[in-house]
Amino acid sequence: MQPNHSTSTGNASSAESVARQDERLRAIPLWKKALSRPELGALAGTVLVLAFFIVAARGTGMFTPAGIVNFLEVAAQLGIIATAAALLMIGGEFDLSIGSMIGLAGILIAIPVVQYGFPLWSAILVALACAGLVGWLNGYLVNRTGLPSFIVTLGFLFILRGMAIGISRLLTGRTQIGGIHHHIEGDWLAMLFSGEVATGLFSWMATHGWIATNFAGNPVVTGIPISIVWWLGLTAVATWVLLCTPYGNWIYASGGDANAARNSGVPVHRVKISLFMFTAFSATIFACLQVMDTGSADTIRGLLKELEAIIAVVIGGALLTGGYGSAIGAALGALIFGLVQMGIFYTGVNTDWFQVFLGLMLLIAVLFNNFMRKKVMEAK
Amino acid sequence: MTAQMPMIEMRNVSKHFGSVVALKDISMKVCSGEVMCLLGDNGAGKSTLIKTLSGVHQPTHGEMLLDGEPVRFKSPAYALDAGIATVFQDLAMIPLMSITRNFFMGREPTVGWGPFKRINWKYADRIAKQEMAKIGIDVRDPGQPVGTLSGGERQCVAIARAVYFGAKVLILDEPTSALGVKQASVVLRYIAKARADGLAVIFITHNVHHAYPVADAFTLLKRGGSLGSFRKEDISREEVLNMMAGGAELESLDAELAEFQRSDNERKTSRVSKPTDGDVDADMPNARLAGGY
Ligand SMILES: Nc1ncnc2c1ncn2[C@@H]1O[C@H](COP(=O)(O)OP(=O)(O)OP(=O)(O)O)[C@@H](O)[C@H]1O
Ligand SMILES: [Mg+2]
Numbered sequence: 196m197q198p199n200h201s202t203s204t205g206n207a208s209s210a211e212s213v214a215r216q217d218e219r220l221r222a223i224p225l226w227k228k229a230l231s232r233p234e235l236g237a238l239a240g241t242v243l244v245l246a247f248f249i250v251a252a253r254g255t256g257m258f259t260p261a262g263i264v265n266f267l268e269v270a271a272q273l274g275i276i277a278t279a280a281a282l283l284m285i286g287g288e289f290d291l292s293i294g295s296m297i298g299l300a301g302i303l304i305a306i307p308v309v310q311y312g313f314p315l316w317s318a319i320l321v322a323l324a325c326a327g328l329v330g331w332l333n334g335y336l337v338n339r340t341g342l343p344s345f346i347v348t349l350g351f352l353f354i355l356r357g358m359a360i361g362i363s364r365l366l367t368g369r370t371q372i373g374g375i376h377h378h379i380e381g382d383w384l385a386m387l388f389s390g391e392v393a394t395g396l397f398s399w400m401a402t403h404g405w406i407a408t409n410f411a412g413n414p415v416v417t418g419i420p421i422s423i424v425w426w427l428g429l430t431a432v433a434t435w436v437l438l439c440t441p442y443g444n445w446i447y448a449s450g451g452d453a454n455a456a457r458n459s460g461v462p463v464h465r466v467k468i469s470l471f472m473f474t475a476f477s478a479t480i481f482a483c484l485q486v487m488d489t490g491s492a493d494t495i496r497g498l499l500k501e502l503e504a505i506i507a508v509v510i511g512g513a514l515l516t517g518g519y520g521s522a523i524g525a526a527l528g529a530l531i532f533g534l535v536q537m538g539i540f541y542t543g544v545n546t547d548w549f550q551v552f553l554g555l556m557l558l559i560a561v562l563f564n565n566f567m568r569k570k571v572m573e574a575k
Numbered sequence: 576m577t578a579q580m581p582m583i584e585m586r587n588v589s590k591h592f593g594s595v596v597a598l599k600d601i602s603m604k605v606c607s608g609e610v611m612c613l614l615g616d617n618g619a620g621k622s623t624l625i626k627t628l629s630g631v632h633q634p635t636h637g638e639m640l641l642d643g644e645p646v647r648f649k650s651p652a653y654a655l656d657a658g659i660a661t662v663f664q665d666l667a668m669i670p671l672m673s674i675t676r677n678f679f680m681g682r683e684p685t686v687g688w689g690p691f692k693r694i695n696w697k698y699a700d701r702i703a704k705q706e707m708a709k710i711g712i713d714v715r716d717p718g719q720p721v722g723t724l725s726g727g728e729r730q731c732v733a734i735a736r737a738v739y740f741g742a743k744v745l746i747l748d749e750p751t752s753a754l755g756v757k758q759a760s761v762v763l764r765y766i767a768k769a770r771a772d773g774l775a776v777i778f779i780t781h782n783v784h785h786a787y788p789v790a791d792a793f794t795l796l797k798r799g800g801s802l803g804s805f806r807k808e809d810i811s812r813e814e815v816l817n818m819m820a821g822g823a824e825l826e827s828l829d830a831e832l833a834e835f836q837r838s839d840n841e842r843k844t845s846r847v848s849k850p851t852d853g854d855v856d857a858d859m860p861n862a863r864l865a866g867g868y
Contacts, residue, residue, distance in 0.1 A: 435693075439693040439694055439696075440692070440693055440694060441683035441685060441692075441694060443694075444672075444676055444679070444680060444683055444694065445680075445681070447669070447671075447672055447676065448669055448672065448676075448680050448681070451669035451670070451671050451672055452667075452668075452669050452670075454667075455665070455666075455667040455668060455669055456667075456669065456680065456681070457631075457650060457651060458629075458631055458651045458661075458663055458667040459651070459655075459667050459680040459681045460650075460651050460652040460655040460656075460680070460681030460682060461652070461680060461681040462650075462652060514671075518669060518671045518672070519671050
């Protein structure tokens, strides 16, 4: 009698629990799904910062077309390297050599052109090839030694910066190289990194009086700077890769647990090498844009950019430990960065305070992300 | 049956980790339509053996043959391509990734062409849900992170994945350790079905009730070496149980437990026989123990 009784209650309760479980699963509220997106915090942050400056910087010209282009350009430059840094961080690694790669790439572009008369396009290709090599080496060493990428790329932070200064001094005797502007015109590859797009649209809008014009009737803002196009383009491609392609799945897997990913047939080493190459390429694209914009290269360019990129990525909701994050989040992180930097300038706050603000933003973002992730993992 | 060519075979395989000899001189054959059950203590080398078969480790000495062809897998990806699917003891799941992303990790179904090739999420979600339903887990949202599943549900994802992708060889390393009775029986049925479909199955478990019904043969490992393979016809359930735990150990365990119980009873009866307690309690422990047997 005893055993009979216990089995019957066992059956009843298990059937009950199955029914209850189904009910529990059926109700996944949409807001909870939205919460599980990594860029949610960054989106909230962007809205907050935007609202703050719309009030604080009203009447200063920050939100005129010229002002908007200004802060978008700051965001775009950072956003280009932040996109690559985001993919790498999701893949479970860091690249601290991005900033030094920017300096070195600038030198590698400028010296052949200015000193030896090579066409600009060939110099850009050489710089891209060198970047590919540096990225490959970073990835290879991390894979091969199993050392944290933090250490390996910290080494390259110094090596690449030293090489930029060394090469530049050795070949030109200077650390700044100017006079690149007049090489840009007519160079098919350099055109991709200089100037503006949609200039026709802007002058058309000016003729209809929709945007501000100067005394000559030309629009104040003549077009969208090409860096913004690069930024949006790279963010879109990276988002598509992460969400829609097998390679994107491999990036998440490699960062989530490299061993489990490998055991499931993911080519973890190849994924990591390609991601390190992408960060080096993005640094070179950054350098190209900067060199074309300013017409000069300087060995100290890109200083601290690797840390700014990491800040943008973390504000964008990525986990420092890998396996979680988004490219859109990184773009929003870069946008917040640009808004704050230019907002402080427009509102007339002493720019000395910019870094304090940046550090605070980073801490708040990390705390918020941590909290959200716990909520998401518990809630379901 | 005996003339059949083995689907997968190990010949004198050894595996060293530095100075640790994890496997020494193992030979084993599994034919298609056959279930081989690997037995042995903790640390005997069972997981190391199946990791060598599935490309995680490369053998230090010896060779492996798949379908009669010598093979050497540089990584698990190659073993998967060759049709060997594995449920690892640690499951090889990524907690932050969704069920579907985990299910198809490394084998994503795609649509489209060239640079526009993309994962067919609709199809992937449907298959993941359907395969989980087959194993007895109702997944409402295949986008749910695996980290939010229970241990047993997670194990079911890993098993469903291996069963879905295994073409020639299915390897399961303690797949039923966290499963309820219902799910465990589904897994055993899976194994039987895989055998019927002509796969070679290698199955590790510490549970004789799971091992004996489905296995065709048993291989016993001890401290990295093989103590031989036995056909099921030649061996009884009790003998298997003895091999799994070491029969002598179980007997001495029985003796020790009996010893504990006796001294326990003595202590209790001696305590309650003191005049402070009532007479009613004095009989209780004995009564309960008697009822238990
Ligand atoms: N990567 C490694 N490096 C060094 N030693 C290892 C490694 N992998 C396994 N070993 C050793 O090999 C031996 C066998 O381990 P293995 O995991 O194969 O045991 P097992 O039979 O699967 O045990 P369990 O039943 O507990 O799962 C252990 O002593 C272990 O310490
Ligand atoms: Mg094991």
